[in-house]
Amino acid sequence: MILPSNRLLVLGGLWFCGSIPAAIVPSLFPVWLIGGAALLLLITLDAIGLYRQPLPVIEREVAGSLPQTIWRNVTLYVTSQVSVRQKIQLKDSPPEKCEYDDRTIHLMLTPPQVSQVVYRIKPLMRGDLWFGHVHLRLFSPLQLWQRQALVGSTQKVSVFPNFAPITQMALQTTITQAGMGFHKFRKRGQGMEFEQLREYRSGDAMRQIDWKATTRMRKMISREYQDERNQRIIMMLDCGRRMGASEGELMHFDHALNAVLLLSYVGLRYGDSVGLITLGGPERYLPPVRSVNAINRVLHEVYDLQPTLSSSDFEVAAQSLITRERKRSLVVMFTNLRDEDEQSLLASVKLLSKRHLVLVASLRETELDDAASMSINNQQDAALRAAAASYQSKRQAVLTRLRSAGVLCLDVQPQQLAVESVNRYLAIKAAGQL
Numbered sequence: 380m381i382l383p384s385n386r387l388l389v390l391g392g393l394w395f396c397g398s399i400p401a402a403i404v405p406s407l408f409p410v411w412l413i414g415g416a417a418l419l420l421l422i423t424l425d426a427i428g429l430y431r432q433p434l435p436v437i438e439r440e441v442a443g444s445l446p447q448t449i450w451r452n453v454t455l456y457v458t459s460q461v462s463v464r465q466k467i468q469l470k471d472s473p474p475e476k477c478e479y480d481d482r483t484i485h486l487m488l489t490p491p492q493v494s495q496v497v498y499r500i501k502p503l504m505r506g507d508l509w510f511g512h513v514h515l516r517l518f519s520p521l522q523l524w525q526r527q528a529l530v531g532s533t534q535k536v537s538v539f540p541n542f543a544p545i546t547q548m549a550l551q552t553t554i555t556q557a558g559m560g561f562h563k564f565r566k567r568g569q570g571m572e573f574e575q576l577r578e579y580r581s582g583d584a585m586r587q588i589d590w591k592a593t594t595r596m597r598k599m600i601s602r603e604y605q606d607e608r609n610q611r612i613i614m615m616l617d618c619g620r621r622m623g624a625s626e627g628e629l630m631h632f633d634h635a636l637n638a639v640l641l642l643s644y645v646g647l648r649y650g651d652s653v654g655l656i657t658l659g660g661p662e663r664y665l666p667p668v669r670s671v672n673a674i675n676r677v678l679h680e681v682y683d684l685q686p687t688l689s690s691s692d693f694e695v696a697a698q699s700l701i702t703r704e705r706k707r708s709l710v711v712m713f714t715n716l717r718d719e720d721e722q723s724l725l726a727s728v729k730l731l732s733k734r735h736l737v738l739v740a741s742l743r744e745t746e747l748d749d750a751a752s753m754s755i756n757n758q759q760d761a762a763l764r765a766a767a768a769s770y771q772s773k774r775q776a777v778l779t780r781l782r783s784a785g786v787l788c789l790d791v792q793p794q795q796l797a798v799e800s801v802n803r804y805l806a807i808k809a810a811g812q813l
Contacts, residue, residue, distance in 0.1 A: 380527045381426065387523040394418055422523055429519035429526055433460035435467060435488060437513050437531040445502050446541040448628050453479075455496040455513065455531075459488040466518040469496070472511030474536070476504035502538040503628060505636075506683035510534040539682045540636050575603050610651045610813045611667045611708035612804070613700065613735075614639050618660025618684055619691030621715040624744060626793045631742045632686040634793035635713040638740065641797040642711065642804060643677045649808065654708075655680060656700055659691030664699075667708065693720070697727035701734065708735050709813055711800065716741035716790070718773035721780065728786045736812055738787040740800050741778075745792050747771060 383391075394415055401411035440454040453473070459465050465488040473479045480498040488494055502508065512529035519525070576592055579599030592600035616639060622632035643653045647669065654667035655677055663680055691714065700710065710731055716724070716739070728737045750767035754760070778788050787807070791799045807813060 381429065382525055382527065384518065384523055384525045386521075387422065390418060390523070421521070425519045425521045425523045428521075429517070429524045432465070432517065432526075434515065434517065434526075434528055434530055435459050435465065437469065437515070439471070439510060439513070439531060439534055441500075441510070441534065441536060444537045444539055445500075446543065447502055447505050447538055447633070449541055449543075450499045450501045452497050453500050455484075455498075457486060457488065457494040457496065459490045462490055463520070464489055466522065468516040470514045471498070472514065473500050474502070474508035474510060477502050477508070502536075504685075505538045505540060505633070506685065508536055508538055510536070537682065539678060540633065540640060542640060542678065576600050577603050610808070611654065611704075611706060612642065612646045612651055613654040613656065613667060613704060613708045613710050614642065615696060615700065615710055615712040616655065616657045616681070616684075617691050617712070617714035618657050618686055618689075619714075620659075620686060620688045621691070621717060622659075623686040624715065626745060629793070630686060631715050631793055632684075634742060634796050636681055636684070638713060638797040638800045639681065640674070640678060642800050644674050645801050646804065647673055653677065654704070656696065656703075657684065658693065658696035659689050660684065660687040664703065666703070691720075693723045693727035694730070697730045701730060705734070707813065709738065709804070709807060710735045711738045711740055711804075713740050713796075713800075714742075715744075716774060716777060718770075718777050721777045724777075725781065725784060728781065729784060732785060736787070736807070738789060738800075738803060738807070739781060740789040740796060740803075741791075742793045742796055743774075743790050745794075 394411075397411050397414065401408045436458045438456045438458075440456065442451060445451050453471065455469070455471060457467070457469070467486050467488060468483050469486065470483045471479075478501040480500075482498070484496050484498075486494050486496070511533055513531040515528050515530045517526045517528070576589060577600070579588065579593075579601045583601045587601040587603075589600045589602050616635060618632070622630065622635060624631045626634065639655070643655075646653050650669065652667035652669040653673055655663065655665040657663040661684065663684070665676060665680055668676065693712075712728075714720075724739070728739065731737045747767050747770060750763050755764060774790075778790055781788050787803065789796075789799055789803055
């Protein structure tokens, strides 16, 4: 589409203003007409020159996968198709649900040089997102006209959870050393595999002492054990409407996904099998696997999931898991617990507990904690604090009844969910409960 530029409008206005003296002085009228004809010819030739100019070629360079809530660069390469200088303006079309440098870029193309433009983008939503065409404005040689067009191609990018801090936390913890908030647990009870004999150390349990080796070596010898491998973790991820609550830049669902990924990463490092099942949204199921590629499988299975407006049916999900998984596993249910969930949740965990060990990991809203402890300055503050306290009381009552039914429970703020889930997993392994 070709439109007049501001320069053309100014020239047209000046020519029109020239009609006033031409009307007053008749001898100026022919000059005014000749000037108008010359201007019209100039405008026409300039428009033809613009129309005949091929549009510049614009190529976009951006990583095929981007981390959520992290700024990344997008580069546009602009190549002129003519041998003369071209003045252009361009503006890219980043995906929705992104923050980006919202500005129009002004360039003077000088062939054969390729111009490079860099701007930043921060995806706020996971999943497959699309860049649109680049909006281009090309000016005529005399800059009397401007041509608007869409150039370049659309482009898909996949936005994944920001896995870098998750791997950083996981890499700083080992089987024998805590890190980044992880606790160290001493192994006890059943479910141990013998690893080696060593000299007795202070703190070793009496049952670790190998009396035959002690008699033979004439010094105290202890058996050393390692965690039993080949155990199974199945994460049950709630995709229902309750998980859409926001905590800063991330939703509760994003925090739950981070916890799923971190627990998967640590579980695989400990030699356990990791699986996944969803409820309250798109049905996704990954049977427990133990391999170097398992974390990639989990990541690619969940990166595009979003919380839905559906209600989560815990009983249906539990029945589905029972029919698929016969071997005893640790089932970690990531959800946002509500008091109205009590009957459905109790029924589901009782069904699962017949064959599996169940851990309900619930996100607790930070705003509710703040409201329950806020200072009271007026009647509105008092009502808000009372409502928050009542809500938390009902929530704690549900957790108490779940624990009374033998269900392990975790109730933490979203930012703590990932680390605390791993801590509970390590404690379960240390206790030999699987």
